[in-house]
Amino acid sequence: MKDNFPRLEVSPEMQRKMIEIARQFRKEPTKSENILWQALRGKKLDGHKFRRQQPIGNFIVDFYNSPYRLIIEVDGSVHNNQVELDQARQEILELIGLNVLRVKAKEVEKNLPFVLQQIRSKISELK
Numbered sequence: 001m002k003d004n005f006p007r008l009e010v011s012p013e014m015q016r017k018m019i020e021i022a023r024q025f026r027k028e029p030t031k032s033e034n035i036l037w038q039a040l041r042g043k044k045l046d047g048h049k050f051r052r053q054q055p056i057g058n059f060i061v062d063f064y065n066s067p068y069r070l071i072i073e074v075d076g077s078v079h080n081n082q083v084e085l086d087q088a089r090q091e092i093l094e095l096i097g098l099n100v101l102r103v104k105a106k107e108v109e110k111n112l113p114f115v116l117q118q119i120r121s122k123i124s125e126l127k
Contacts (some may be wrong), residue, residue, distance in 0.1 A: 008092070018055035019055055031054075032076060033108075036115065050063045051066075065123075068122075068123055068126045069097055070098075070100075070101065070119075071126060071127075072101050073102045077105065
């Protein structure tokens with residue numbers, strides 16, 4: 001069964017390219033992405049299914065939960081230098097009805113239970 005995740009219109013060529021980039025990202029996760037994935041994969045978080053490195057249009061989001069249209073972005077230090085770009089990207093995703101939760105990579109690495117509670121709270125808010 002195919003997930004019904006939202007789509008931003010892109011050409012078939014761009015869609016293939018984004019899928020290939022996402023596959024590469026899955027092979028080389030950051031430390032914090034890997035930690036969070038281990039806590040989310042296989043419906044480990046309260047039975048909620050997440051996909052990782054999910055292409056949506058010309059974006060690739062770190063984690064995506066389809067029923068709640070929830071994106072989780074793990075922001076490492078590189079995001080300190082691209083605040084405006086991240087904000088513009090988030091606004092586009094929210095315009096198509098997605099919900100974005102940004103978490104700090106350091107929080108994932110140092111306090112995973114806190115991050116998981118943030119995710120649970122966001123899901124409760126979206127119910």
